[in-house]
Amino acid sequence: MKRTSILLACATALLLGACGSDxxxxxxxxxxxxxxxxxxPSSNQFSFLIEERSIGTAAYAAATSIARYxxxxxxxxxxxxFAGESSSRRIASQFIDFEANKEYTxxxxxxxxxxxxxxxTRxxxxxxxxxxxxxxxxxxxxxxxxPLDYYFADPSVTPALGNQVATLSFGEISSTTDYSGGDFVLTITEAGNPNAVVHVSDTTTFPARGAFLLLPFDSGIDNTAPIIVRALNSLGNSASLPDLRFAPTIEFVNASMDLGISDIYDDEALTSLRVADHAYGDVSAELDIAAATNTFYYTPAGDTTAVTLEGTLSAFxxxxxxxxxxxxxGDITANLFIPDRRPVDSHAKLVPLQTSNNFDFLxxxxxxxxxxxEDALPARVGLGSGEAASTIALAAGSYDLYVTEFNDKVVLAGPYRIDVSVxxxxxxxxxxxxxxxxxxxxFLSGGPTT
Structure with missing residues (x-):
């Protein structure tokens, strides 16, 4: 018999020297x-615990790895x-009476x-x-x-009413089905209407002996599609199934003083001009690009006789x-990033990137x-030039931002006054x-207020 707590009541323990067998x-x-x-959608990540012991963490639209007990x-x-709090806040709990050989999600x-x-449970x-x-x-x-219909089939098969593998409302899960390993397309439509496509994935290879949970999540500012779809495996890994109907986008930032004013093309023949007169410190408009391999060619403004920089991106x-x-x-590089733009309800986000040529670390x-x-500790130590830094969580309030030399308090930039809300x-x-x-x-967003 299973129990979560046992009352060890041995009223005669001192006299008999042992507890009863009950x-x-x-x-x-x-x-x-x-x-x-x-x-x-409003969370950054949460910690998942069994009682008070950590199992793992899960960011939005992701899962923890599977643990067995x-x-x-x-x-x-x-x-x-939550930023500004000294310890994590418990937001939910779930009691489960485990049954052997079951998987709980x-x-x-x-x-x-x-x-x-x-x-x-399955x-x-x-x-x-x-x-x-x-x-x-x-x-x-x-x-x-x-409610949504799910079609999962060979890429050559067109979705037709009656061929859906599941019809689900929010919070529901289907039964599990076996498929031969190979290439599949996942199409999600409004329930009962195969022409009202919500999402259609690119062709994706699913290997044999894998267990996959496929599900859509609400999208956000980080994505141009209204939903994102993930395939989660039993290791906690998450694979994205992008919808090629929604173009990826790119914006260009000129943070190299030596690059000079540039034009940017997306073809080797230098006939497809995407950005003109891109000067130092400029941030371009956001541009649609192909969901494929893209190469961008920088030339001096108005001069196509020389390519000064190339950057390649395999875009989803x-x-x-x-x-x-x-x-x-002589050492100018094209650095690709996916900025962390998604707002969350636990804090404000400070997303720094340092690109200085004169200081390797800040x-x-x-x-x-x-x-x-004078008496403060850095929010981030040793920001490497050209390297993405982790996001800094800030509580609501008014802050001054300073940039200093590495391991020194010589101020190189700032203070910048920012007033932030969650x-x-x-x-x-x-x-x-x-x-x-x-x-x-x-400051590409949330700049100084004074």
């Missing part, structure tokens, strides 16, 4: 597995760290202030080495959409990219307004000035 620890008969999926009773917890949806937990699956099939399960995690449908030209003469301070940095995104690029001892910053 009390015993729970005895497991097997194991079961569990994972959690983050379907909260004895078939006993447990409470699983969802914790989120906990879908966490809704707002951070009151999430909804949906528990899916039998665990073990493949033999000789198996030539994989299994696919479909679920609905896009709260903005109504719906993704928003940024290409930053940085470096000094420190960044974000301190309470008017307090200075869900703000401050997108900041540190650049050189004509004075090699002075830096400046470009």
């Amino acid at each position: 009390s015993s620890l729970p005895v497991p008969t097997g194991k079961a597995s569990i994972r959690a999926i983050n379907a909260m 004895d078939d006993l009773e447990y409470t699983f917890n969802i914790d989120v760290l 906990l879908l966490v949806s809704g707002p951070l202030s009151g999430p909804t937990l949906t528990l899916w 039998d665990e699956r073990a493949f033999d080495e000789a198996d030539t099939v994989f299994e696919a399960t479909f679920a609905h995690a896009s709260a903005s959409l109504g 449908g719906g993704t928003r990219y940024r290409l930053v030209a940085a470096g000094s003469a 420190d960044l301070y974000a301190v309470e307004a008017d307090t200075g940095i 869900r703000d995104v401050i997108d900041m690029i540190v650049i050189d000035t004509v004075d090699p001892a002075v830096l400046d910053a470009l």
